[in-house]
Amino acid sequence: xxxxxxxxxxxxxxxxxxxxxxxxxxxxxxxxxxxxxxxxxxxxxxxxxxxxxxxxxxxxxxxxxxxxxxxxxxxxxxxxxxxxxxxxxxxxxxxxxxxxxxxxxxxxxxxxxxxxxxxxxxxxxxxxxxxxxxxxxxxxxxxxxxxxxxxxxxxxxxxxxxxxxxxxxxxxxxxxxxxxxxxxxxxxxxxxxxxxxxxxxxxxxxxxxxxxxxxxxxxxxxxxxxxxxxxxxxxxxxxxxxxxxxxxxxxxxxxxxxxxxxxxxxxxxxxxxxxxxxxxxxxxxxxxxxxxxxxxxxxxxxxxxxxxxxxxxxxxxxxxxxxxxxxxxxxxxxxxxxxxxxxxxxxxxxxxxxxxxxxxxxxxxxxxxxxxxxxxxxxxxxxxxxxx
Numbered sequence: 001x002x003x004x005x006x007x008x009x010x011x012x013x014x015x016x017x018x019x020x021x022x023x024x025x026x027x028x029x030x031x032x033x034x035x036x037x038x039x040x041x042x043x044x045x046x047x048x049x050x051x052x053x054x055x056x057x058x059x060x061x062x063x064x065x066x067x068x069x070x071x072x073x074x075x076x077x078x079x080x081x082x083x084x085x086x087x088x089x090x091x092x093x094x095x096x097x098x099x100x101x102x103x104x105x106x107x108x109x110x111x112x113x114x115x116x117x118x119x120x121x122x123x124x125x126x127x128x129x130x131x132x133x134x135x136x137x138x139x140x141x142x143x144x145x146x147x148x149x150x151x152x153x154x155x156x157x158x159x160x161x162x163x164x165x166x167x168x169x170x171x172x173x174x175x176x177x178x179x180x181x182x183x184x185x186x187x188x189x190x191x192x193x194x195x196x197x198x199x200x201x202x203x204x205x206x207x208x209x210x211x212x213x214x215x216x217x218x219x220x221x222x223x224x225x226x227x228x229x230x231x232x233x234x235x236x237x238x239x240x241x242x243x244x245x246x247x248x249x250x251x252x253x254x255x256x257x258x259x260x261x262x263x264x265x266x267x268x269x270x271x272x273x274x275x276x277x278x279x280x281x282x283x284x285x286x287x288x289x290x291x292x293x294x295x296x297x298x299x300x301x302x303x304x305x306x307x308x309x310x311x312x313x314x315x316x317x318x319x320x321x322x323x324x325x326x327x328x329x330x331x332x333x334x335x336x337x338x339x340x341x342x343x344x345x346x347x348x349x350x351x352x353x354x355x356x357x358x359x360x361x362x363x364x365x366x367x368x369x370x371x372x373x374x375x376x377x378x379x380x381x382x383x384x385x386x387x388x
Contacts, residue, residue: 004267007093007104008225008232009385011040011218012346014324014339016180018331020212021114025057025334026067028109028214033068036216041228042103047218049074049101051092053084055110055334064107074100080240080379081371082281082336084108085217087381089342090238092219102221109214110334117210117335129377131245142283143207145375147199150286152252154201156301159289161201163304165192167285168205168328170312175325177354182209183329206285208326213333215343231350236364237268237384244377253301255370256380257294264366264382265296272296275384276362277348278319279341281369282326288312291368292319295382314357323348323357338369342383349387363387 013035020028029052037043050072056064060077074095080087085108092104153159169189175181187205195204225232241259265271272295280295282288289303297319298306311317324330324344327337345365347353365385372378 001094001097002267003090003093003097003238004236004269005222005234006097007219007235008222009089009217009235009342009346010220010225010228010230010232011036011042012343013039013216014331014343015109015214015333017213018180018182018211019113020111025055025109025111026064028111028212029056029064029107030068032109032214032216033105033107036105036218040218040230042218044068044070046103047105048072049092049095049104051076051088051104051106053077053108053336054079055108055336080381082283083338083369083371083379083381084336085339086342086367086369086383087240089217089219089235089383090240090381093235093238096219096221102224104219106217106219107214108216108334108336108339110336111212112335113210113212135376140376142373143199143202145373146284146286147202148375149252149290150201153286153290156253157304159304161193162189163308164206164285164289165189166307166310167282167288167312168192170307170310171282171322171326171328173313174323174357175329177356178325178330181325181330182211183325202284202286208283208328208332208337210335211331211333213331215333215339217339217342232388233346233349234386234388235383236386237264237270239263239267239382240379242377242379252375253290255290255294255374256378257291257368257370257382260380260382261295261368264384268384270364270384274364275319275366277323277345277359277365278321279345279365279367280321281337281341282322282328283332283337285328287370287374288321290374291370295366295368314359320357320359323353336371338371338381341367341369345385349385
């Protein structure tokens with residue numbers, strides 16, 4: 001079943017806080033939900049489907065639906081890590097097409113900054129993947145697992161630290177216009193390379209921010225979407241995939257986006273060259289570079305040259321990305337950045353991004369992310385969204 005045109009995003013909200021010591025995770029979910037509903041022009045009573053992931057407290061949708069006093073016909077707690085919320089849009093569209101709900105709410109929230117979480121802490125073995133115990137003696141943490149991917153890409157394709165730094169430079173060019181961004185200072189390639197080394201070859205400025213916060217989306221069936229005052233954003237293409245250890249046959253230079261992107265483009269009936277704006281998960285600079293290649297915006301191994309040409313900067317390049325500053329500069333709530341990728345894509349398609357970074361005539365956008373560890377097991381989800 002194709003999901004092209006079966007549902008529309010009608011509400012989007014990014015929580016403005018970046019440190020929420022005075023709020024619970026449940027409260028951040030609820031405040032984000034109210035913000036998205038207000039944006040859509042709908043009320044709590046209109047929701048009959050609810051989607052959340054592992055960041056939600058308690059038993060996920062059961063606990064949160066009770067906390068927000070929702071009356072539901074459909075619930076979904078799919079967890080693909082940071083890209084869960086991109087996948088949830090597709091799952092909501094499928095549920096709507098199947099008649100399981102009419103209006104779906106998707107929420108994300110977390111407090112990693114207040115709780116002192118970072119990407120340098122050892123990853124727990126208990127409750128992890130079945131073969132994680134064999135990885136644990138080598139000390140994998142988020143930063144060094146992504147650093148392995150960067151080092152391998154450099155070895156195989158000649159990618160340089162300077163080229164990776166251009167991704168941070170582009171994000172900072174956009175973040176300066178976002179009053180909520182954690183890092184608003186414009187940086188240079190030299191600034192990135194001069195920042196402390198975290199996990200060779202990744203410097204501090206190659207890494208995303210750690211922030212509290214949240215966000216929410218509202219997805220509705222077409223006739224409801226077109227009755228509302230906000231510009232309806234059509235779900236045109238969707239894709240999901242995963243990549244694991246493959247019994248030891250490991251290639252660190254590509255991600256599951258190779259398959260999720262292809263599926264989304266096929267369903268949408270468009271090509272990478274048609275995309276006017278791209279929201280791409282940016283937990284690290286290497287995450288962006290590999291995904292740009294896997295999504296077909298350039299050939300494998302050419303990502304370094306592509307980003308170093310300024311192609312990611314709005315108003316300058318041919319693939320403006322993460323015009324809110326992304327996870328590298330703006331916000332990475334709950335250490336899961338997929339939600340904000342969809343939100344900024346919606347802003348661009350509505351023409352509501354900051355004027356300095358708004359892409360002219362933005363009618364077709366992509367939101368893509370991974371969840372898990374790029375250098376280990378991870379999922380990927382891709383959306384192609386259209387303004388009608």
